[in-house]
Amino acid sequence: MNEPLTLHWESTGHYRSAMLMPDLFGGWVLVTTTGERDRRASRVRQQIMDSYEDGVAALNRLRHRRRREGYALRAASFTALEGFDTHAESVRAAETYALLRLFTAWDLGVEEQAALLDLDPRALDRLQDGQALRDDATLLARATHLLAINKALRLRFGADAKLKCDWLRRPCPSLQGQTPLAAMQESFQALAGLRERLGVEADQARGCQR
Template sequence: MEQPLTLHWQSAERYYTAMLAPDLFGGWVLVTDSGGRDSRGGRVQRKPMPDYPHGLDALRQLRHRRRREGYTLCSSSFTEFERIDAHSPDLRAAESAALQRVFLDWDISLDDQAVLLGIGSTALDSFLDGRPLPDEPVLLLRAKHLLAIHKALRLRLGHVPLIREWLRYPRVELNGRTPLDVMLGTLDDLSNLRGLVAQVSELAADCPGYRASQVTQTTTR
């Protein structure tokens, strides 16, 4: 069963913690925290994982690395998530905040945000105020599709400018439509685009920005 896992290490002067946890984009993230045992400020890093097995492999590599560096593994623990309520206000508030970051990265207008979420102006005002998403099945499903799409784009494209370009570049697989145009359609359209993002191997190969970056890399070698 895929469960969050936390590992804690200590050396004579420092501590190190690694946590493999689910994120709000439909995947897993490895969060690490390190610092001095004398209460000096630590350093927190987040690294998205393609899936749970890759996260476990990253933790195994960390265990090997920390042991070679003289750290002692102090504890490890699984967190049971079976009882988390997907409809709880806290989780819906977290999803609301995550979606606002997504729309900022994608440079989505307010009108299009309302269409993507399938909500009216009053609900959009509540969303922009940071309130929990309404406990409505269709809206929550739209949110999960949007978060999953963003997760895949971050993993496969990485850079925000390239993600924005990909969203607005006509695709052969979409009969000349842009991914953003498709997402602004029906719930089925949104679901189908999520599948496309997961299946297309060369996601941005035909985007001008991607081709330019490849040329730059080639000429600088």
């Protein structure tokens, strides 16, 4: 996506904005801003979205909420929220950008990147040159799983890239001694399974914190 999805509302004395954009380290993030129109100070919040669809749904809820609160929509980067095609080239381009940032954060070589996407290494050159992931259901699902795994690792390790890289390359007993990176490269099923396991662990960790 060349531009983030944005909405901007104003009332008599206040403004609010919301922006859905690719997270630089994978996934999507909803950024909301609140402030007074005659002051520069504002309050900014960021919320990680589980998926692009969840982010669009959150924007849609905000649109209806602001209307009930009496805010007028002053600017938008799109005319309607309904009917967004997640297979559209602009969306695939945004996911490609996030995925390439993920590969950099994970410190992966070309062969490792290609194996994770089940692509010829030469196809990665086209992605680096700005071409979006092709509209292939399995390929896009692989990308989604990888972005979700990266999100789970960020929730576990924070911004410490070294801890994430160490985890990826450390043999794991629950993976029959394989490293998580090797398991993800082995098959689509193993990649999806690792995403599910990390999701369950993240949910359990959040439950313990409540």
